[in-house]
Amino acid sequence: MTDTTTETGAAVRPSPTAPKRSFLxxxxxxxxxxxxxGAFILVCLVFNVLTDGRxxxxxxxxxxxxxxxxxxxxxTGMVFVIVTRHIDLSVGAMLATCSAAxxxxxxxxxxxxxxxxxxxPLTPWIAIAVxxxxxxxxxxxxxxLIGFLTIPAFIVTLGGLxxxxxxxxxxxxxxxxxxLDETFRKFGGINGTLGETWSWVVGVIAVIAALWALxxxxxxxxxHGFPIxxxxxxxxVGLIIAGGILGFVAILNAYEVPTARLLREFKARGDVxxxxxxxxxxxxxxxxxxxxxxxxxxxxxxxxxxxxYIFATGGNPDAAELSGINTRLLTVKVFALMGGLIALSAVxxxxxxxxxxxxxxxxxxxxxxxxxxxxxxxxxxxIGTIHGAILGALIMQSLQSGMxxxxxxxxxxxxxxxxxLVLAVWIDIVYRRRLGGK
Amino acid sequence: xxxxxxxxxxxxxxxxxxAVDNVSLDLYPxxxxxLLGHNGAGKSTLIKILAGAYQMDEGEIWIEGKKATxxxxxxARRYNIETIYQTLALADNLDAPSNLFLGRELTNRFGLVxxxxxxxxxxxxxxxxxxxxxxxSEPVSALSGGxxxxxxxxxxxxxxxxxxxxxxxxxxxxxxxxxxVADLIKELKAQGLGIFLISHDTREMLELCDRVSxxxxxxxxxxxKVGDVTEDDILSMIIMGKARDAA
Numbered sequence: 001m002t003d004t005t006t007e008t009g010a011a012v013r014p015s016p017t018a019p020k021r022s023f024l025x026x027x028x029x030x031x032x033x034x035x036x037x038g039a040f041i042l043v044c045l046v047f048n049v050l051t052d053g054r055x056x057x058x059x060x061x062x063x064x065x066x067x068x069x070x071x072x073x074x075x076t077g078m079v080f081v082i083v084t085r086h087i088d089l090s091v092g093a094m095l096a097t098c099s100a101a102x103x104x105x106x107x108x109x110x111x112x113x114x115x116x117x118x119x120x121p122l123t124p125w126i127a128i129a130v131x132x133x134x135x136x137x138x139x140x141x142x143x144x145l146i147g148f149l150t151i152p153a154f155i156v157t158l159g160g161l162x163x164x165x166x167x168x169x170x171x172x173x174x175x176x177x178x179x180l181d182e183t184f185r186k187f188g189g190i191n192g193t194l195g196e197t198w199s200w201v202v203g204v205i206a207v208i209a210a211l212w213a214l215x216x217x218x219x220x221x222x223x224h225g226f227p228i229x230x231x232x233x234x235x236x237v238g239l240i241i242a243g244g245i246l247g248f249v250a251i252l253n254a255y256e257v258p259t260a261r262l263l264r265e266f267k268a269r270g271d272v273x274x275x276x277x278x279x280x281x282x283x284x285x286x287x288x289x290x291x292x293x294x295x296x297x298x299x300x301x302x303x304x305x306x307x308x309y310i311f312a313t314g315g316n317p318d319a320a321e322l323s324g325i326n327t328r329l330l331t332v333k334v335f336a337l338m339g340g341l342i343a344l345s346a347v348x349x350x351x352x353x354x355x356x357x358x359x360x361x362x363x364x365x366x367x368x369x370x371x372x373x374x375x376x377x378x379x380x381x382x383i384g385t386i387h388g389a390i391l392g393a394l395i396m397q398s399l400q401s402g403m404x405x406x407x408x409x410x411x412x413x414x415x416x417x418x419x420x421l422v423l424a425v426w427i428d429i430v431y432r433r434r435l436g437g438k
Numbered sequence: 439x440x441x442x443x444x445x446x447x448x449x450x451x452x453x454x455x456x457a458v459d460n461v462s463l464d465l466y467p468x469x470x471x472x473l474l475g476h477n478g479a480g481k482s483t484l485i486k487i488l489a490g491a492y493q494m495d496e497g498e499i500w501i502e503g504k505k506a507t508x509x510x511x512x513x514a515r516r517y518n519i520e521t522i523y524q525t526l527a528l529a530d531n532l533d534a535p536s537n538l539f540l541g542r543e544l545t546n547r548f549g550l551v552x553x554x555x556x557x558x559x560x561x562x563x564x565x566x567x568x569x570x571x572x573x574x575s576e577p578v579s580a581l582s583g584g585x586x587x588x589x590x591x592x593x594x595x596x597x598x599x600x601x602x603x604x605x606x607x608x609x610x611x612x613x614x615x616x617x618x619v620a621d622l623i624k625e626l627k628a629q630g631l632g633i634f635l636i637s638h639d640t641r642e643m644l645e646l647c648d649r650v651s652x653x654x655x656x657x658x659x660x661x662x663k664v665g666d667v668t669e670d671d672i673l674s675m676i677i678m679g680k681a682r683d684a685a
Contacts (some may be wrong), residue, residue, distance in 0.1 A: 220554045224555075224557065227559075303551050305543050307551075308536060309541075311531060312540055313529075313533055315529035315531035315533065316527070319529050321673075322521070322539040323541035324542075325541055
């Protein structure tokens with residue numbers, strides 16, 4: 001196996017006259033992604049120094065991840081919306097409508113009409129299904145207005161921002177609806193985690209899957225006789241990925257459930273806590289959901305026809321149409337997908353608050369768009385990545401909570417976040433210009 | 439012999455302007471028919487109707503002796519009509535294989551896009567069309583005009599077209615690349631394809647085409663065999679808008 005690979009590699013390696021490839025290009029890692037990871041690490045380190053080491057504790061990293069999930073889920077959908085040269089300003093308002101619909105389903109409609117109360121095993125799943133139907137329907141409707149009636153997305157979703165925010169208000173009379181179903185609340189973060197053992201199981205499975213994906217991609221290239229990375233580069237990338245995954249699991253597992261809470265749980269079950277007992281939170285379900293969505297959306301973007309058409313339409317709508325792609329229906333699909341992701345995001349957001357409040361999701365549209373754009377999605381269309389958007393959401397959230405921990409005044413926090421958004425886009429423009437002029 | 443394509447009395451108006459006015463044309467296998475005329479004469483509009491990009495108001499399209507219904511580019515592709523547009527119609531952000539197979543991606547057994555297979559096919563056809571083409575996996579925005587043109591041509595040729603429409607295929611090209619396109623047209627013609635060619639270069643048209651049709655203000659002025667006319671005859675048809683015998 002090793003012999004054949006090196007042989008094929010040697011056969012297609014650039015001729016001696018070709019410039020020697022740099023270390024990074026041999027690794028075939030996106031330098032832009034590397035820059036973002038660098039920026040993220042810098043933000044973390046600076047805040048860690050400013051907070052005397054309180055920023056990079058397992059507890060804070062755990063909190064950071066669960067705070068990021070809701071915006072990150074929507075940001076993955078926003079990538080597709082922006083890639084097709086549209087925008088969605090209504091995501092925060094739609095989140096409120098989905099959340100209101102799910103809260104009312106659990107606390108009012110199901111108990112009254114079907115006699116299923118909170119705590120019934122079916123309740124959370126019916127509620128989530130209702131939320132998905134609401135989100136996908138609203139998204140598809142807005143997509144139809146944009147694609148088929150050709151009303152600009154900016155206007156449709158600006159109207160949607162007002163409409164859906166107040167539909168949510170109307171549905172709930174502006175009241176806070178809660179508490180929500182206990183199983184439902186497990187999607188919020190700290191109330192639902194895998195625990196230590198299962199977190200390691202998931203981590204190990206993820207490492208195996210990632211390595212298998214790397215290996216099969218390489219095998220595929222070898223089969224077609226395409227240029228491949230040197231083996232050392234492949235191994236290094238594999239090690240970095242495996243280390244990243246297992247490190248992340250280790251950090252989440254290092255965050256232990258406070259003893260007081262454990263005592264309470266044992267008491268509630270009528271047991272006595274054994275001496276020296278401890279338990280870790282591990283990976284939250286909400287983070288698992290985000291990871292599943294990220295993988296699904298990445299596969300969709302890169303390996304399905306739908307994804308290919310989304311990017312082609314963003315790059316050149318006329319060309320896409322002339323290639324037989326139904327760009328109008330595509331717009332409906334993209335916005336319906338956005339709606340579905342908003343509904344899942346609403347599950348996480350309301351579960352985290354343990355209730356539906358009237359102002360849930362306020363200003364989320366701006367956070368989501370900012371996350372996608374910081375993550376390298378070009379507003380001109382055609383360019384953007386799912387992992388970039390999630391990293392963008394993580395950077396935004398780190399800035400926000402870091403500043404809060406340092407004790408920066410609230411107005412200053414927002415001023416900094418706004419300035420960072422503009423700065424990030426400017427850096428991106430400069431970077432792309434350099435790349436284009438190469 | 440049955441014509442490959444018969445366009446019968448095609449008309450199309452854009453808000454009161456008759457862009458194509460009662461035009462009839464035909465095309466036989468192994469034949470190159472040139473369309474000439476000023477900008478706005480209706481050439482591109484006419485071929486876009488055949489390519490499915492526009493819908494005609496009146497008229498009929500017959501393909502190989504049967505009436506055809508073409509409502510979309512997808513329909514046109516089903517009749518093995520391939521088009522190279524003047525604008526090339528490439529998605530700049532995608533690489534050459536993605537553009538070549540756009541709308542007709544090869545998929546693996548899970549229904550996922552098979553990039554490796556598409557790349558292999560692209561390398562194969564590019565080796566034939568433009569052996570200098572190396573930037574397979576870069577976005578086509580990074581390619582030169584000639585390379586972009588080869589991608590557009592490869593897309594039309596790859597899928598076993600019977601009817602090829604070429605709208606200004608050499609407009610953006612240098613002398614050497616234009617020669618390559620001319621050779622390709624001759625090769626495809628020898629394979630029995632029917633080709634509609636649009637160009638402003640009258641001399642090139644007389645060299646490549648079997649017949650030329652001249653349009654002005656949406657109407658067909660006349661169709662002539664290239665052996666029967668001189669460059670001056672064609673120019674006077676384009677400029678005066680009169681058929682040769684009337685002039």
